[in-house]
Amino acid sequence: MTIRYGVIGTGALGGFYGGMLAKAGQDVHFLFRSDFEHVQKHGLRVDSILGNFHLSQVNAYKIPADMPKCDVILVCLKTTGNHHLPEILHPIVHSGSVVILLQNGLGLEEDLSEQLPEAMFAGGLAFICSNKIGPGHINHLDYGKLNIASYNVADPLVLSQVVSDFQQAGIHADLLPDLKFARWQKLVWNIPFNGMTVVLNTTTDRIMANENTRELSKELMLEVIRGANACGVPLKESLAQQMIDMTIKMKPYAPSMKLDYDHRRPMEIEYIYSKPIETARKAGFEMHKISMLEKQLRFIQSHL
């Protein structure tokens, strides 16, 4: 089976993962915005710890209507633009299309499958350090693991094939059995560090170096874990200390929300904070501190 891939949003994530698939010979069609003309002329360039490469011939598009129907579509846009997705995806999905959301947060697939019932959805969780450093120019600095899990994909073989395609392209990819578990698990790290680096205008290493914020990070993690538990997701509390230990060992890092803040772009508050808070609340658990962090972020967003 040959899959026709679509990549929506060819930035740090889409440029790297889509570029790796294309380099491995897969049939990949990329939607660009501002970089379209540049890539048509000069191709796509990826500097990567796995080896630099350059794709001179790229199936590049500027509007979805010009794209062919795709079997699997990797959505690599920020969630702050998700209200545009039904319109963007509509022309390129067919009745068997699988849309994989390489995005952070909770409730993404729920919202989109309501708005675009003709497609099936899966989540993609990228553990990667990658940036777009110029038009059509991606810099992949570290990690790269991609976990995929079905939301409502009817045929499990499609996702197995996708994982296999990624693996053959040199990506450390896995198919996970439980999307909700995977999304909550990723939030255990994302919730404390995205918000705290913004509110305190700092980086992960400084948060870890101060005993007050190190403790607060763990408290926020425990709140995520207990929120997940209330929703029936069996994350263990010991995960908090593991993630603290891991973060202490990391190089100084500015999470994606901090980069958005620094560049005065909209922050992904809705799906990383509001949806988890709301979901846990419906299950009877109030995430007090995370809710405070959300309000601080919304204040900061309103003054960006």
Add this chain to the structure above:
Amino acid sequence: MTIRYGVIGTGALGGFYGGMLAKAGQDVHFLFRSDFEHVQKHGLRVDSILGNFHLSQVNAYKIPADMPKCDVILVCLKTTGNHHLPEILHPIVHSGSVVILLQNGLGLEEDLSEQLPEAMFAGGLAFICSNKIGPGHINHLDYGKLNIASYNVADPLVLSQVVSDFQQAGIHADLLPDLKFARWQKLVWNIPFNGMTVVLNTTTDRIMANENTRELSKELMLEVIRGANACGVPLKESLAQQMIDMTIKMKPYAPSMKLDYDHRRPMEIEYIYSKPIETARKAGFEMHKISMLEKQLRFIQSHL
């Protein structure tokens, strides 16, 4: 009965309240730090909505050892220097001296009476908008009410006399029956707005204008009130909405902690945050959000 007054810390508060007493003919002795030479030469100048005045002859001292023993001592320093107070006060107290702490927070009198058992203590709660705008130069902009309450003053007549002296000097002063109640009540406003204006680097009007931070302010107030209730202090929850409504009507305001932050001075985290958190915790109530605010402030303090 004529009271000999000492004023420790002749800034925005001490300069105004002590200055008003001296202007009214009371026997007032002022301890200065950096402004000593200036005041010796030029006196103390107070610009006030109650009427400007200038004291050309001031009983000014640079070190406590030069001061006479005083009957009533107004402590108008920031609590961040309270560890120096026993040493400062020791030379000027006698066995009947009353030390009135015009400071914000909780547990101040407890800590000091342990370190200076020869004196008696009271709290002074100033509701005033006043700044020091130059050496020996105070600007009193608005309000001015002073509430006084005993911590362990043996003779209640002393404090009545102090209140009467203030009233005769033109100050709206009152003697309150319950220091704990008065201190917790003041914290209901101080805890949300001191910390939030620092963490979000803003002023009260902007916090009120944003629905997220307006709601968060009320949640923080309710946490203070419930913490007080747990400690046996019967503050009503309706106080939160009253203070929100009052703050909405206020002119844009930067609380004292925000001014300390702006000038990179130590912030009064210990007595405004840590002590109330600790006191409520001992009474079985965990102030989750206030504890988060405290940790954010301690992080910010460590990078000032």
